Amino acid sequence: MELYFLPKSKINLLMEEILGEFTVFGPKQKDIQFVFEEISHPEELRLDYNTSILPPVKTFFPNNEKLIAFNLNNIDKTEIVTNENRKILFGVHPCDINAIKMMDEIFAKPPQDEHYLARRKETIIIGLNCKKPCGEKTLCYDKGTYKADSGFDLMFWETHDGYVVQVVSNLGKYFTAKFSYFFNFFTEFTENFYDFVDNFQSEQEQNFTKKLTHNIFELPEALRETYDSELWHEIGAKCLSCGSCNIVCPTCYCFDVHDVVDLDLEGGHRCRNWDSCQNIGFACVGSGENFREKSSQRNRHRVFKKEVYLPQNQGFSGCVGCGRCNNVCIAGISLIEIYNRAFELQKNQEEQK
Amino acid sequence: MNDFVKFEMGFLPVEAKITKIIQTTAYEKIFTLKLPENKRLKYLPCQFVMVSVFGFGEAPISICSGPDDQELELCVRRVGTLTTKLHKLQVGDSFGIRGPYGNGFPTEVLQGKDLLFVAGGLGLAPLRSLIRYVFKHRENFGRFTLLYGAKKTQDRLFVDEIELWENSNEVDFYQTVDVSDEKWEGNVGLITSLFKFVEPKPEKTIGVIVGPPVMYKFVIREMLKKQIPVPQIFMSLERRMRCGLGKCGHCQMNGIYVCQEGPVFNYNEVKDLKEAL
Known part of the structure; x- marks a missing residue:
């Protein structure tokens, strides 16, 4: 493991070097919030961001992504479209690193999705550990996703005047080798790294708090028992079916496919756009039958997909607790509340037995 | 080759x-x-x-x-x-x-068995693939019964083949329409009304159902009334699909992607799946 120390005052210098060589995506300010988008000037990078409106993983799964290029007059000219540019995601928080790991598994599961995998391939992920939660509505401490053990090439650990830079993968080594003159000239980390991590983590322990009344491992079972409960009717009555929760989610990957024809009426693309299981027509078939026509059913499906079906099918939860859906919901629906209600219902049921 | x-x-x-x-x-x-x-x-x-x-x-x-x-x-x-x-x-x-x-029909389960196929409306289209398979390998199966229901007489698909089936001794074919017209001399009523003509040997019968979503629970009930065991009932289910690759999420019923694990299911697999039937 390579270790460096990078003073905060040198970040802009490093960014200048990187931007000369790579396309870089990172947190930057937009009005009073932050977005995770392409950085064009070093000073745009805001490593002090709380969270981004859209998660970094959407870089590999962009909205309106072109899947195939077609020609209306000649089917032989049909081509698959993939995008394989090397890029850097700079400043990815652990929750989002965990989300990328999950999406990697989903899209690599046969039949593979070559579009996601092409964008993902060769991407250098520079993580940024969180010392404190980014808001009130996160579940990352309950979920253990406030830290990441893998899924990054380099990790930045913040200190009062700089960052300890931990290099863990071959891509990470490639990165530091490429900028070796920079790293060698400016940085060295001489302390014991494990002592440093211990101190960092005890600071985290003080700042993060649990939001759930029970252990997260008990959640799938508690939720299963809510399947027919009133809870979903209550949530369904509040929900406006706007789909914002899905759009900002770092682990939502449902999509719709549509064709866009060029203005010359010759060429065009088959594209996919993000879809939301909260949209009323999401499970509607040609004959008009809608398999989830009630908002309560759709809300239950969103939560069950993440916390019951994915654990059952893939062995991991489909929620990294980033809190984006809770923050963005204009109806005030919160997963924290839903999960705690599920625990409460389970407890009440057990007491009745 | x-x-x-x-x-x-x-x-x-x-x-x-x-x-x-x-x-x-x-x-x-x-x-x-x-x-x-x-x-x-x-x-x-x-x-x-x-x-x-x-x-x-x-x-x-x-x-x-x-x-x-x-x-x-x-x-x-x-x-x-x-x-x-x-x-x-x-x-x-x-x-x-x-x-x-999709998984397709597990044809091995049909070998040596009596067959009771039930198609409603456009469900005859996917089922026709299996019907043609059965006719092609007819000697491998016992008694073959086919029930078909359509809304109106003019909604019936594959009418030329229906005529062949009606006159064939390789299949016991029964059809019904929900609404008849003056020319129709056959059965009138829902698909379930055809079960009165059927006396399957339950232990050696495989039931297969393909039809509109609303049809399944009623036909399953009829099959169970005829004592056909749950593991011997199969069906093909319809869902919205955008990719066919197990990703887009539209075909999901509870934890199952129909395009990957379906569309053909054994009744055992879906009878406790709340979003299935």
Whole structure:
């Protein structure tokens, strides 16, 4: 493991070097919030961001992504479209690193999705550990996703005047080798790294708090028992079916496919756009039958997909607790509340037995 | 002999050239297709393909020809943008297909058994693939009973074949319409009204159901009344699909992606699945 120390005052210098060589995506300010988008000037990078409106993983799964290029007059000219540019995601928080790991598994599961995998391939992920939660509505401490053990090439650990830079993968080594003159000239980390991590983590322990009344491992079972409960009717009555929760989610990957024809009426693309299981027509078939026509059913499906079906099918939860859906919901629906209600219902049921 | 077409790239279709069109009802057409270099598509009964016309989109369509048939056939009902466009195409025109997708029917479970097939409406299209398989290997099966229900007499699909089935001693064929007209002399009533003609030997009968979503629970009830055991009842289910690759999420019922684990299910697999039936 390579270790460096990078003073905060040198970040802009490093960014200048990187931007000369790579396309870089990172947190930057937009009005009073932050977005995770392409950085064009070093000073745009805001490593002090709380969270981004859209998660970094959407870089590999962009909205309106072109899947195939077609020609209306000649089917032989049909081509698959993939995008394989090397890029850097700079400043990815652990929750989002965990989300990328999950999406990697989903899209690599046969039949593979070559579009996601092409964008993902060769991407250098520079993580940024969180010392404190980014808001009130996160579940990352309950979920253990406030830290990441893998899924990054380099990790930045913040200190009062700089960052300890931990290099863990071959891509990470490639990165530091490429900028070796920079790293060698400016940085060295001489302390014991494990002592440093211990101190960092005890600071985290003080700042993060649990939001759930029970252990997260008990959640799938508690939720299963809510399947027919009133809870979903209550949530369904509040929900406006706007789909914002899905759009900002770092682990939502449902999509719709549509064709866009060029203005010359010759060429065009088959594209996919993000879809939301909260949209009323999401499970509607040609004959008009809608398999989830009630908002309560759709809300239950969103939560069950993440916390019951994915654990059952893939062995991991489909929620990294980033809190984006809770923050963005204009109806005030919160997963924290839903999960705690599920625990409460389970407890009440057990007491009745 | 490499005479089968291969699909390796997810969303990329191949050209399917229309060689024949039969307008079977006012809303349904049967397309006979030719693939590039005369290659064939290898598929199982009840599998489906993603059909597309560039500029008009893509949708899942069941294969209605049998797996041993030389020609690939699709039966398409005109309901939306894509299928309306498909209905405007002529012999010699092309559209895109990719697939086949889905698990297909586990034909091994049928061997040596009596068969009770039940089709409602457009459900006859995917089931026809299995029916043609059964006729092709008729000696491997016992008694073969086929029930078919349509809304009106003129909604019935594959009427030429129905005439053959009616006069065949290889199949006991019964049909019904929900609403009759003056020319109709057959049974009138829902598909379940045909069960009075059927006396299966439950222990050696395999039941197969394909029809509109509303039909399943009623037909299953009739099969159970005839004492057919739960593990011997199979069905093919319809869901919205956008990719056929187990990703887009539309076909999911509870934790199951229908395009991957279905569309054919044993009743045992879905009877406790709340979003299934």
